[in-house]
Amino acid sequence: MPMFDYSCGKCNHEFEELVISSTTPDNEIQCPECKEFQSNRQLSAPAVSVGYSDSSPSASSGCGAPGGSGFG
Template sequence: MPVYEYTCEKCNNRFDELVRSMATEAKPACPACGSPKTNKVLSVFAVGGEGAAKSSSGGGDDPMCGRCGGAPGSCQM
């Protein structure tokens, strides 16, 4: 079940909503003011990326990223 982020047109409250079906077009009411005038907003999230790999490997010159433990370059990270 996806979690969508919404903003309220009336009070500018930003909130998350668990949506049981992606086909559902019904917009949730704002939990702060109860207004049905809400819009989906682009949600930005972070997944451990290149910066995390460099900081966890210690020296930064090590060819292995430390994630898979395989030979250098085997996971193409």
């Protein structure tokens, strides 16, 4: 099950909440600190590579039959 980071809009407390459904509205998430329903889901930044020169050797072994052997 997915866990989301939440930030309380009342006491600014940050916590993680296990959310059963990804469509659970934020106002159903209770702050464990002040028990208020003013949580805001934090958007986790996607993992991006920082200027990484990725040059993979394109060495494909052209030997053998292309995946999927089947006769008839």
